[in-house]
Amino acid sequence: MRRDAFDPTPELGEIRRSSGVERVVNALGMPVYLVTRHDDVKRVLSDHEYFSNSRPPGFVVPGAPVLSEEELASSRAGNLLGLDPPEHQRLRRMLTPEFTIRRIKRLEPRITEIVTEHLDAMEAAGSPVDLVENFALPIPSLVICELLGVPYEDRADFQARSVRQLDLSLPMPERLEMQRQGRAYMQSLVTRARSHPGEDILGMLIREHGDELTDDELIGIAGLLLLAGHETTSNMLGLGTLALLRHPDQLAAVRDDPDAVGPAVEELLRWLSIVHTSIPRVSTREVEVAGVRIPEGQLVFASLPSANRDPDFTDAPDTFDIRRGAAGHLAFGHGVHHCLGAPLARMEMRIAWPALFHRFPKLALAEDFDDVAFRSFHFIYGLRSLAVSF
Amino acid sequence: MRLEADRGACISSGNCVMTSEVLFDQDDDGVVVLLAEDVPSAEEANAREAVAICPAQVLRLT
Numbered sequence: 001m002r003r004d005a006f007d008p009t010p011e012l013g014e015i016r017r018s019s020g021v022e023r024v025v026n027a028l029g030m031p032v033y034l035v036t037r038h039d040d041v042k043r044v045l046s047d048h049e050y051f052s053n054s055r056p057p058g059f060v061v062p063g064a065p066v067l068s069e070e071e072l073a074s075s076r077a078g079n080l081l082g083l084d085p086p087e088h089q090r091l092r093r094m095l096t097p098e099f100t101i102r103r104i105k106r107l108e109p110r111i112t113e114i115v116t117e118h119l120d121a122m123e124a125a126g127s128p129v130d131l132v133e134n135f136a137l138p139i140p141s142l143v144i145c146e147l148l149g150v151p152y153e154d155r156a157d158f159q160a161r162s163v164r165q166l167d168l169s170l171p172m173p174e175r176l177e178m179q180r181q182g183r184a185y186m187q188s189l190v191t192r193a194r195s196h197p198g199e200d201i202l203g204m205l206i207r208e209h210g211d212e213l214t215d216d217e218l219i220g221i222a223g224l225l226l227l228a229g230h231e232t233t234s235n236m237l238g239l240g241t242l243a244l245l246r247h248p249d250q251l252a253a254v255r256d257d258p259d260a261v262g263p264a265v266e267e268l269l270r271w272l273s274i275v276h277t278s279i280p281r282v283s284t285r286e287v288e289v290a291g292v293r294i295p296e297g298q299l300v301f302a303s304l305p306s307a308n309r310d311p312d313f314t315d316a317p318d319t320f321d322i323r324r325g326a327a328g329h330l331a332f333g334h335g336v337h338h339c340l341g342a343p344l345a346r347m348e349m350r351i352a353w354p355a356l357f358h359r360f361p362k363l364a365l366a367e368d369f370d371d372v373a374f375r376s377f378h379f380i381y382g383l384r385s386l387a388v389s390f
Numbered sequence: 391m392r393l394e395a396d397r398g399a400c401i402s403s404g405n406c407v408m409t410s411e412v413l414f415d416q417d418d419d420g421v422v423v424l425l426a427e428d429v430p431s432a433e434e435a436n437a438r439e440a441v442a443i444c445p446a447q448v449l450r451l452t
Contacts, residue, residue, distance in 0.1 A: 046445070046446075046447060089401075092401060092402075093419065096401070096402035096419055096420035096421075097418055097419050097420055099402065099404075099420065100402065100404065100416045100418070100419075100420040101404045101407045101408070101416060102416065327409070327439050327442070327443050328439075328442055328443040332403070332445075333445070334445045335445055335446065336401050336445070336446055338401060338403045338405075338445035338446070339403075340402075342403060342404065342405075343404045343408075346408075
């Protein structure tokens with residue numbers, strides 16, 4: 001969970017160069033097998049027969065209160081990331097129509113409008129501003145709220161909850177309490193949508209699949225989409241802006257050359273790899289990865305930053321180069337759990353960065369680089385804040 | 391060079407459409423649709439890339 005500014009720690013590269021797989025202790029004090037090479041990460045993420053997303057009976061996370069089977073089932077319902085095929089596919093197929101390339105293209109005008117409104121507000125507020133608070137966080141937040149059917153005016157509460165829920169430095173009971181409150185909030189939205197389904201994803205799920213889905217499942221699905229829509233694109237926008245400010249020639253290309261934008265977004269995804277690991281898998285039987293024996297029932301972490309900096313995947317992987325053109329990075333994961341919102345995230349970034357650099361051609365860091373507040377010990381990497389002037 | 395797709399296993403990541411809109415499309419459910427089973431020579435590199443980056447590994451070249 002640690003990084004050296006933009007880079008994974010040297011220890012991670014050390015494991016990748018030596019054994020490839022190492023038994024380490026994770027942030028919660030649990031022993032895990034860390035998989036670091038690009039090919040091996042792909043294999044772990046795509047082989048659900050050996051590496052399962054669900055948890056075997058009796059699996060306990062240290063510090064978590066003991067829950068009854070019923071409570072456990074309710075808290076896990078609808079969480080696509082905790083399911084294996086075919087159950088996973090049943091739920092995912094209900095959502096994929098909303099995230100096709102064509103559907104996301106239809107959102108382009110509205111996303112552009114949202115970006116413009118936030119740039120107007122930044123300009124009106126005057127320099128310097130916190131780019132995270134005024135740009136990186138609110139844009140994806142408003143987009144996912146509108147898509148999903150979550151009132152944007154509730155954002156202060158659910159943003160605070162989602163940040164703490166994924167903060168690995170907080171005690172487990174507190175994180176679980178955030179999860180419980182989040183579910184209670186979602187229950188209120190689901191109840192309302194059951195009686196008045198709107199023109200949004202929650203309304204669509206109720207209209208088209210309302211009989212097949214329990215409230216617990218709807219809460220789980222909506223909660224996951226809200227969390228995922230917030231904590232990912234926003235951190236990419238914040239951290240990616242900083243990365244581009246540190247590489248001014250490449251920033252200029254993103255601003256001035258429309259053809260450079262798409263490849264730049266892919267390179268930022270690869271180089272920054274803000275999701276440290278996939279959802280931990282559990283080995284369903286004894287298995288070998290990179291010649292290392294992993295016994296049955298072990299937690300297996302697939303390191304996305306390490307895989308994306310593997311020299312066997314792309315040359316000079318530590319160099320940030322928006323013209324690299326390396327297809328096949330694993331920033332959105334791999335296998336059946338590949339990010340559902342990837343087309344949306346890509347669209348938001350492709351719109352937001354050129355617009356930001358056009359509006360503020362003199363955009364600059366307004367704090368020392370050494371003082372920038374990187375966010376460690378969090379499931380998703382990013383910045384707490386970023387002072388910029390324009 | 392011919393393309394095949396296992397539509398039942400498609401997870402609708404959209405990666406193939408992003409690689410080539412000449413070869414791939416998605417139906418309303420997001421499932422891959424092959425626009426050209428015989429790959430034109432100009433699209434061969436894209437076809438190989440799409441096969442390699444499909445997260446659900448549902449594409450094949452024969």
